[in-house]
Amino acid sequence: MKLLITGGAGFIGSAVVRQAVARGIEVVNLDALTYAACLDNVASVAGRPNYTFVQADIRDGAAMAGVFATHAPDAVMHLAAESHVDRSIDGPAAFIDTNITGTYHLLEAARAHWAARGKPRDFRFHHISTDEVFGSLGETGFFTEQSPYQPNSPYSASKAASDHLVRAWHETYGLPVVLTNCSNNYGPYQFPEKLIPVVILKALAGEPIPIYGAGDNIRDWLHVEDHAEALLLVLEKGPVGRSYNIGGENEMTNLELVQRLCAILDRLRPGPAPYADLITFVADRPGHDRRYAIDPARIRAELGWRPSHTPETGLEQTVAWYLDNETWWRALQARKGVGERLGAAR
Structure with a gap:
């Protein structure tokens, strides 16, 4: 199988690339290399005979047609997206452009490619x-x-729209698609504007660790390596038109998460005082969703998947990775918006 992965230099996409290449799958990694992408994320597979990198933008329909014509993939895993809620509050246009218009161009290129090959039944578009x-x-x-769709941020609204486009291209044109919806991811190579790397890096710098509101918002945390494994399983075994919710079965409040991270840092990199002393409550994010939690019963029953990382093992591994990879995250801290409070104003 030749697999086209969009957004493969990002956090989740690069985890999928690394796993797919390790399994011997021929991978074409397509990424526009916007602010949150980093080719260091896939440096471990660069040069492998079953790996190719292509810099291109999913918003460019002609470029997408060219990629399909040149590389002729048997399957697509579409991960390229603007994904930071706070940035979507400050600048929603980029989310509409990439997540909606970009998905449309990718779907059209995939549909034309699929039709030109005689509409093979084993082709897949995994969104x-x-x-x-x-x-x-x-x-x-x-x-x-x-669950009914009820997005509350420009980011989630743009992703909901892309989900609906994919479903429509399946129902209207017969494009063989599968869809997955995941809970909050964490792990190595996460761009340092997301909560877990923010906490780790603020703590190491001795700076205030910001927590929105009272810190009682609840998330279900999924290790990125577990997620990548589930995605490849759905691609391989998920029936056409089926959707799967992928969750970590690790619910906790934001405050509890931060306290756990601080305790791990206290053990692995002791400071002059407990890192939890740096916790600082700040004004909440506008429209901050109260709680996310996924029932992964379908993917467990139909495909036999469940996460292998517990909060204890996964968070400790993640903290240790950031401690051991300072060169990686320091190079990204100068990028626009990193370390700043975004999305604070209505």
Whole structure:
């Protein structure tokens, strides 16, 4: 199989690239190399005979047609997206342009390629999305594949729109698609504007660790390596038109998460005082969803997948990775917006 992965120099995409290449899959990594991308994320597979990198933008329809014509993939895993909620509050246009218009151009290029090859039944277009499209949960309940869409941020609205486009291209044109919606990811190579790397790097710098509101918003945390494994499984075994929710089964409040990270840092890199002393509560994000939680029963029952990382093992491994890879994250801290409070104003 030749697999085209979009956004393969990003956090989740690069994890999929590394796993796919290691399995012997022929991978074409397509990335526009915008601010959150980093080719160091895939340096371990660069030069492998089953790996090719292509710099191109999914918003460029002609470029997408050219990529399909040149590389003739048997499957597509679409991860390229603008993904930071705070940035979407400050600048929603980029999210509409990339996540909606870009997905449209990619779908059209994939459809033309699929049709030109005689519409093979084993072709797949795997669209990777987020649980945020379902909105916010109360104190109980879980998102399932039947949950209604109710996005509350420009980011989640743009991802919801892309989900609907993919479904429409399947229903209208017969394009063989599978879809997945995941919970919050964490792990190595996460761009240092997201919560977990922010906490680690602020703590190491002795700076205030910001927590939005009261820190009681709840997220379900999924290790990126578990997620990549699930994505490749869905690509291989998921029936056409099927969707799967992928969760880590690791719910915790933001405050609890930060406290756990501080405790791990206290053990691995002791400072002059407990790192939790740096916790600082700041004004909440506008429209901050209260709780996300995924019921992964379908993917467990149908495909036999469940996460292998616990919060204890996964968070410790993640903290240790950032401690051991200072050169990687220091090179990214100068990029626009990193370290700044974004998305604060309505």
